[in-house]
Amino acid sequence: MSGRLRVGLRCDAGVSSGVGHLVRCVALAEELRARGVEVVFLGQVRGSAWARAQLDERGLPLADAPPAPGRLAALARELRLAAVVLDSYELPADTGAALRRAGLAVLAIADGDPLGQQADLYLDQNLGAERRHGEGTGHGTGGRWLAGARYALLRDCVLRCARTSRPGGVPHVLCFFGGTDSAGVAPAWARALLATGEPFRGTVISPAPFEAGGPITVIPPTDRLPELMAGADLVVTAAGSAIWELLYLGVPAALTWVAANQLIGYEELVGRGVAAGLGAEPGERAVAALAELLADPAAREEHGRRGSGLIDGRGRSRAADALLALL
Numbered sequence: 001m002s003g004r005l006r007v008g009l010r011c012d013a014g015v016s017s018g019v020g021h022l023v024r025c026v027a028l029a030e031e032l033r034a035r036g037v038e039v040v041f042l043g044q045v046r047g048s049a050w051a052r053a054q055l056d057e058r059g060l061p062l063a064d065a066p067p068a069p070g071r072l073a074a075l076a077r078e079l080r081l082a083a084v085v086l087d088s089y090e091l092p093a094d095t096g097a098a099l100r101r102a103g104l105a106v107l108a109i110a111d112g113d114p115l116g117q118q119a120d121l122y123l124d125q126n127l128g129a130e131r132r133h134g135e136g137t138g139h140g141t142g143g144r145w146l147a148g149a150r151y152a153l154l155r156d157c158v159l160r161c162a163r164t165s166r167p168g169g170v171p172h173v174l175c176f177f178g179g180t181d182s183a184g185v186a187p188a189w190a191r192a193l194l195a196t197g198e199p200f201r202g203t204v205i206s207p208a209p210f211e212a213g214g215p216i217t218v219i220p221p222t223d224r225l226p227e228l229m230a231g232a233d234l235v236v237t238a239a240g241s242a243i244w245e246l247l248y249l250g251v252p253a254a255l256t257w258v259a260a261n262q263l264i265g266y267e268e269l270v271g272r273g274v275a276a277g278l279g280a281e282p283g284e285r286a287v288a289a290l291a292e293l294l295a296d297p298a299a300r301e302e303h304g305r306r307g308s309g310l311i312d313g314r315g316r317s318r319a320a321d322a323l324l325a326l327l
Contacts, residue, residue: 005327006038008076010065010095011087014046015207018259019054019179020241021087024109024125026054027153028085031316035324040079042072043088048180048207050221057223069098076104082327085109086117089261093117105326107319108143111261119143120326123319125152125244127310128268146322152244152315159313161226163249167297171233176205178240179221183258184208185282189236190216192282198294203228234293234300236278239266244315247274250308252300254278254293256286274307 009029013022022045029039042065045052055062063079066072069092076084076099083105086096093116096106100118108119111126123146124133130148165172173193177185186206193202194214202216205225212218222228229235229242230249237243239255239262246253254276257266270277276293278286293300 004036004038005324006040006079006081007032007323008040008042008079008081008084009087010042010072010084010091012043012045012090013048013051013179014044015048015180016182017090018182018240019048019051021109022051022054023155023179024153024241025085025087026058026060027155027158027316028319029060030058030156031320032323035320037324040081042075042084048221050179050207050223053223067092069095073098073102073104077102083107083323085323086119089115091115091117105323107323112264121146121322123147123151125149125315126265126268127272127274128264144322146319149244149247149310150312150315151319152248152311153319154245154248154311154313154316155226157223158226158245158248161230161249163251164231165233165251167233167301171200171294171297171300172231173200173202173234173236173294174205174228174232175202175236176225176242177238177258178242179207181206181208185256185258186210186218187212188282189256190218192287193236193290195287196291196294198291200294203232233297236290238262239269239275243269243275244311247307248311248313250304252276252293252304253307254290256280256282269307272306273303274310275303 009025011021011025013019041062085107087109096117096119106119107121108117109123127149133145133147190204190212204218235253238258256278269275
């Protein structure tokens with residue numbers, strides 16, 4: 001490594017944990033690297049060729065991260081890092097404290113509760129987070145919150161996209177649940193779409209191939225996801241990190257949730273009317289909601305209209321400004 005400023009990003013990705021943490025860290029890494037900062041990912045990527053490709057294709061190095069906080073701090077010193085970004089629900093609660101004792105600045109990315117991590121900065125990009133946290137200090141550490149959708153972290157491939165779908169005709173529906181569909185729900189939601197009886201063309205992204213039938217094509221995880229979102233009339237997905245990409249593109253979304261940490265975002269988004277709510281299960285209620293959206297272009301587009309403008313694409317720049325100001 002050279003003598004330039006270096007930042008580590010501690011996150012994992014895999015079949016069971018999903019890829020959302022890695023995707024938003026990639027977005028921040030792209031911003032930091034554009035400013036001349038060297039970045040290294042610290043963690044494990046297991047069972048998802050797509051997730052590993054996000055790093056390999058961008059030339060982002062990955063180092064295996066020891067689980068013990070003290071050993072992680074020692075690795076950070078060995079790599080001569082100035083700061084570490086923590087984005088994981090599985091880290092020991094004293095990880096941030098160990099890194100700070102070692103003289104590193106720490107940014108902890110959270111979805112609501114930071115789970116006891118000490119940090120100089122906390123980032124919660126969820127809609128409404130500014131009400132929950134404000135932009136003051138928290139957790140007795142002097143750490144400052146970067147809170148709300150103005151800090152949403154978007155990758156270059158999303159920022160380069162613009163919506164291409166045009167209302168009218170048979171709607172195109174895109175259905176996906178993260179890069180790994182860790183909950184294995186894609187087949188059930190494909191069946192729910194078919195159960196509406198409404199005409200549509202569907203693309204379902206699933207790491208496990210299955211035969212959906214009818215107007216649905218099933219494809220594996222793809223780097224064309226931003227392009228597919230931009231060309232969709234409706235996206236059926238969970239209230240995870242991809243929702244910020246959809247809001248930025250102004251694409252109507254119908255949401256469920258597949259993990260407890262997604263419920264805060266789901267309730268906020270549906271409550272504000274910027275996305276349609278399908279509930280937790282692809283049952284009768286969800287089928288009826290999907291049927292209404294497929295049959296009514298105006299209702300779909302109203303959700304997209306309300307959501308557009310909430311994400312301005314400069315969130316990662318604001319986050320990088322705050323992090324680099326510590327160094």
